[in-house]
Amino acid sequence: xxxxxxxxxxMAVLYAVGVFMxxxxxxxxxxxxxxxVGNATNLLILIVSGRPGVAPFFGDEGTFADPLxxxxxxxxxxxxxxxxxxxxxxxxxxxRLANADVVHDDSEDIEVGRRTAAIAMERAxxxxxxxxxxxxxxxxxxxxxxxxxxxxxxxxxxxxxxRMQASHTESDGAEHDTTEExx
Amino acid sequence: xxxxxxxxxxxxxxxxxxxxxxxxxxxxxxxISVTVLSAVLVLxxxxxxxxxxxxxxxxxxxxxxxxxGIVLVVDRLAALLLVVSAAVLLAVLVFSVxxxxxxxxxxxxxxxxxxxxxxxxxxxxxxxxxxxLFNLYVSFEILLVASFVxxxxxxxxxRIRAGTVYIVVSLVSSALFLAAIxxxxxxxxTVNIAQLSVRLAELPSDTxxxxxxxxxxxxxxxxxxxxxxxxLPDSYPMAPAPVTAVFAGLLTKIGVxxxxxxxxxxxxxxxxxxxxxxxxxxxxxVGILGAVAQSDIKRLLSFTLVSHIGYMLxxxxxxxxxxxxxxxxxxxxxxxxxxxxxxxxxxxxxxGGTTGINRLGGMLKANPFVxxxxxxxxxxxxxxxxxxxFLGKLALFEAGAQEGSELAWVLIGSGALVSLLTLYALIRAxxxxxxxxxxxxxxxxxxxxxNDTMGESIEVKTARSIPRIMVGATVAMVxxxxxxxVLAAPxxxxxxxxxxxxxxPGYYVTTxxxxxxx
Numbered sequence: 001x002x003x004x005x006x007x008x009x010x011m012a013v014l015y016a017v018g019v020f021m022x023x024x025x026x027x028x029x030x031x032x033x034x035x036x037v038g039n040a041t042n043l044l045i046l047i048v049s050g051r052p053g054v055a056p057f058f059g060d061e062g063t064f065a066d067p068l069x070x071x072x073x074x075x076x077x078x079x080x081x082x083x084x085x086x087x088x089x090x091x092x093x094x095x096r097l098a099n100a101d102v103v104h105d106d107s108e109d110i111e112v113g114r115r116t117a118a119i120a121m122e123r124a125x126x127x128x129x130x131x132x133x134x135x136x137x138x139x140x141x142x143x144x145x146x147x148x149x150x151x152x153x154x155x156x157x158x159x160x161x162x163r164m165q166a167s168h169t170e171s172d173g174a175e176h177d178t179t180e181e182x183x
Numbered sequence: 184x185x186x187x188x189x190x191x192x193x194x195x196x197x198x199x200x201x202x203x204x205x206x207x208x209x210x211x212x213x214x215i216s217v218t219v220l221s222a223v224l225v226l227x228x229x230x231x232x233x234x235x236x237x238x239x240x241x242x243x244x245x246x247x248x249x250x251x252g253i254v255l256v257v258d259r260l261a262a263l264l265l266v267v268s269a270a271v272l273l274a275v276l277v278f279s280v281x282x283x284x285x286x287x288x289x290x291x292x293x294x295x296x297x298x299x300x301x302x303x304x305x306x307x308x309x310x311x312x313x314x315x316l317f318n319l320y321v322s323f324e325i326l327l328v329a330s331f332v333x334x335x336x337x338x339x340x341x342r343i344r345a346g347t348v349y350i351v352v353s354l355v356s357s358a359l360f361l362a363a364i365x366x367x368x369x370x371x372x373t374v375n376i377a378q379l380s381v382r383l384a385e386l387p388s389d390t391x392x393x394x395x396x397x398x399x400x401x402x403x404x405x406x407x408x409x410x411x412x413x414x415l416p417d418s419y420p421m422a423p424a425p426v427t428a429v430f431a432g433l434l435t436k437i438g439v440x441x442x443x444x445x446x447x448x449x450x451x452x453x454x455x456x457x458x459x460x461x462x463x464x465x466x467x468x469v470g471i472l473g474a475v476a477q478s479d480i481k482r483l484l485s486f487t488l489v490s491h492i493g494y495m496l497x498x499x500x501x502x503x504x505x506x507x508x509x510x511x512x513x514x515x516x517x518x519x520x521x522x523x524x525x526x527x528x529x530x531x532x533x534x535g536g537t538t539g540i541n542r543l544g545g546m547l548k549a550n551p552f553v554x555x556x557x558x559x560x561x562x563x564x565x566x567x568x569x570x571x572x573f574l575g576k577l578a579l580f581e582a583g584a585q586e587g588s589e590l591a592w593v594l595i596g597s598g599a600l601v602s603l604l605t606l607y608a609l610i611r612a613x614x615x616x617x618x619x620x621x622x623x624x625x626x627x628x629x630x631x632x633x634n635d636t637m638g639e640s641i642e643v644k645t646a647r648s649i650p651r652i653m654v655g656a657t658v659a660m661v662x663x664x665x666x667x668x669v670l671a672a673p674x675x676x677x678x679x680x681x682x683x684x685x686x687x688p689g690y691y692v693t694t695x696x697x698x699x700x701x
Contacts, residue, residue, distance in 0.1 A: 022355065027347065030347075030351055034351075041362050041365065044362055045365040045368070047365075048366065068368070069365075072317060072364070072368075075321065076361055079324045083324075083331075083354065090335065090346065090347065093338050094344075094347070097339075098340060111478075
């Protein structure tokens, strides 16, 4: 089987650029990347379908191009078209909601990260006999680039709750001796 | 009988079209959807009985002969999975009807929910029936596009974010799959699975390996196999409860089914079996370690889902008839149980207002029935005898011991460990959610500083009533999962026969495309 070098080069470039754009955070670029990768794949099907330049089902005998890859390409173009319409709707919705089309980090992942930071802080505090207590260990949380302001607000609200619930939780208080109570 | 087979795909598609015209009458849409899925279920059962008695049926659509036209194939494996998925789809549909009616359609707000659900069903059924790779690709696209709509239904910010991850990853896997099909076509000149199994064997082994790996990676993303499973726990939990349930039950299993077909029929040699076994062990262990760390029931279940894909790969990787039969039984068990657990979580969410383990408590007192509905599939998934989870794992371990290699023993060990860890993670979630007193939750020191414990605990106390339809659908699923245990012997015999059918390509090729070997 012989293939046109131009097609192969174009396909390779489309794949490369497409993959690069798929890895972006901006959804619009992801969409463009998806379109490029889709077209690169269509070209790949065209390349493997054999020598170009012959009509499918031409004449009774002799050479004619394989019509099946062309059917594949048509199907895949239609699918790409439908999916990109959906993606554009998604991007528009994302823009309406957040005024941005970037993909944010997963909130649960951030929470798990925070919990890890909180445990690390607790461990650091446990072996800490200075008067600074939790505040001295706050640098650990900062090292993980967590919003300092948010943490302070959380501590304030938790402390407030603790005061309100003090009567309920006297028995449990000893068990759950954590950083906020330490303050 | 064979002329009925296209109906399995046509009925849901036509149902979706008719349902779309009834956009303003949700009750008519519900009626259409339930009727269509019930019809498919009945048809599927009839086909299963017929195929089991008289062998595989292959239908050539549109009057084109096998290598050129589209072939639909119903063998025992396809028919069995078809019946189970139709049952699960029906139960989840009923559950979402209950939820939709009770919430004033807040969760399923739009007239496109039921049509999209039917299109998803059509994609699922078509994937099981596909007799050529390109048709398999098209059915993947059908179900993926439907799932894109379902996972972002309502269009809230969280769902858009979660949906984006899911959509981009799915699109990449589809592009890979299509590229693999292109290369396979270039190398062999066919996409018919039966003909491929003959022609691919004639290729040089390194070409075979390249094509094999490409297909496996594409299917591995869909099946959420370990290094490619990162997207699943990120995206599934955000969708509405019934959507998550049906995704968790069915979509990854279609990836596993595709891997099974690839391994057994297209690439019948065992050149990648060791790699599959290693990946299976990693999937099990890494998945379950993720589950243990979670503080949200839906996320926890998503991680157990990833982990238990490893068991099915274990059976496939063994490559023996016993391993395959066990894997088939395990797929059937897992589709049912995982869906049931997600439905029960939907009930918990409805009752408690959240699925965060740290924010729930006293659920057993508030609604003991939900506690039981969660507990039975939990024991089942964890592999407690005599449930089907135990039987499936036992069959897998037996098949592994029969094969007897060191790697198989490592997998048996990690399988047992993962089963215990599954039980640990789920029991922990259950006892914190159901057994703990609400007072303990209120005084509970939340390790996550970001959570406003007060607001959530108020929500916990205001128990909402659960619609009977939702409970009824969950009860039906629990009953189905228990039935898998009660009817384990005939079911296991059936999956043994199905496994024998697909061990080695010979039977498939001779029944689907007798001329394929020429």
